[in-house]
Amino acid sequence: MSNNHLIVIIGAGMAGLIAASKLQAAGQDVLVLEKSRALGGRLATRRLQSAGFTTVFDHGAQYFTAKDARFQQLVEDWIAQGVARVWFDKSTENGHSYPTFIGAEGMTRIAKHLAQGITVRKAAKVTRLAMAEPGWQVFLESGGCLQASAIIMTAPTPQAVDILTASALDLPTEQWDALKAVTYDPCVALLMCLDGPVDLPDKAGYWQPEKGSLIGWVAENHQKGISPNGFGLTIQMSPRSSTEWFDQSDEACYECMRQAVQPYLGEAQILDWQVKRWRYALVKNAGTQYYQWFQQTPPLILAGDAFAGPRVEGAVLSGLVAAEQLLKHLNNQPAVGSGTL
Numbered sequence: 001m002s003n004n005h006l007i008v009i010i011g012a013g014m015a016g017l018i019a020a021s022k023l024q025a026a027g028q029d030v031l032v033l034e035k036s037r038a039l040g041g042r043l044a045t046r047r048l049q050s051a052g053f054t055t056v057f058d059h060g061a062q063y064f065t066a067k068d069a070r071f072q073q074l075v076e077d078w079i080a081q082g083v084a085r086v087w088f089d090k091s092t093e094n095g096h097s098y099p100t101f102i103g104a105e106g107m108t109r110i111a112k113h114l115a116q117g118i119t120v121r122k123a124a125k126v127t128r129l130a131m132a133e134p135g136w137q138v139f140l141e142s143g144g145c146l147q148a149s150a151i152i153m154t155a156p157t158p159q160a161v162d163i164l165t166a167s168a169l170d171l172p173t174e175q176w177d178a179l180k181a182v183t184y185d186p187c188v189a190l191l192m193c194l195d196g197p198v199d200l201p202d203k204a205g206y207w208q209p210e211k212g213s214l215i216g217w218v219a220e221n222h223q224k225g226i227s228p229n230g231f232g233l234t235i236q237m238s239p240r241s242s243t244e245w246f247d248q249s250d251e252a253c254y255e256c257m258r259q260a261v262q263p264y265l266g267e268a269q270i271l272d273w274q275v276k277r278w279r280y281a282l283v284k285n286a287g288t289q290y291y292q293w294f295q296q297t298p299p300l301i302l303a304g305d306a307f308a309g310p311r312v313e314g315a316v317l318s319g320l321v322a323a324e325q326l327l328k329h330l331n332n333q334p335a336v337g338s339g340t341l
């Protein structure tokens, strides 16, 4: 890998990994820097051991849908390769239904698939950037520094703003304002290990309470098909309740969520539980562009679900289109802009 022409992608979520795979397939040298120790970002699959059972939980995104033809094609490829599959058909108010998709053994399976053959450095938090013509210097919390010819940054926008602010870049006010205007709902989630099956309202293994409820979503991961050797509920508070409860103790969050699902537990006993918090879960006001060129030379592009829609599909399309436009730029072709949706 030649360090001089390295394209650095910040973030190993869906936007970052799809951008990395597109660029690498086009012959570019790519390095993904990820602050956590896991792949997938908000696609998060966790294993909990309890009383001899291993229970697998999806505790971030629960499923995704595919409306755009490019994304549909990717999903078809993932299904053909055994990476993804249909979970259930979701009905709309006007009587139509469309499939929901999941990772074959949990959502991070898709991230792991995309990361195959790509160099991802985990536990590598980027703290700031500095221009070092003809490229960038990328500074890490660990104290290291890398050279990059171009950067695609896919961190949730408040975290991207932190990096850009620390970088003291001289950028147009309207770009800063647009970035700072993006806000996210948090999510408080409970992972609950059980010793047997439960009876959720939908046979596919989920329950979506009415709007205005404390709980936004419940799924049983054995019925979902990702936890063959253990039963367990993923319980997510609604955005409004998550905001109210975000700073409450784990015990308080557990108790109110347990009470909400108790009628469905039947004979099942709770073996163990963990509370997880997402400060930036769902974008409230996503942009109308696939990505944002923050700086043309050397290139600095921002991508992720904040730009193309607050879901897995939006993140993938944003990363994909950002990578395509960067390739055009590197090949001295026009069509560089902000990629309006």
Ligand SMILES: Cc1cc2nc3c(=O)[nH]c(=O)nc-3n(C[C@H](O)[C@H](O)[C@H](O)COP(=O)(O)OP(=O)(O)OC[C@H]3O[C@@H](n4cnc5c(N)ncnc54)[C@H](O)[C@@H]3O)c2cc1C
Pocket (backbone or CB within 6 Å): 010, 011, 012, 013, 014, 015, 016, 033, 034, 035, 036, 040, 041, 042, 043, 059, 060, 061, 062, 063, 064, 065, 124, 125, 126, 127, 154, 155, 156, 159, 160, 163, 187, 189, 236, 278, 280, 281, 282, 303, 304, 305, 306, 309, 310, 311, 312, 313, 315
């Ligand atoms: C609880 C929850 C439920 C959801 N439910 C659904 C759903 O059912 N369906 C759906 O389609 N979508 C859902 N979503 C939204 C979906 O998960 C996201 O839209 C999508 O995964 C975002 O992908 P991304 O690549 O843009 O960002 P992310 O997945 O957030 O990836 C960004 C990555 O950047 C990393 N990063 C941040 N700062 C730095 C730094 N300084 N240095 C290095 N790395 C950094 C982060 O650790 C992260 O891995 C849900 C999200 C949550 C949290």
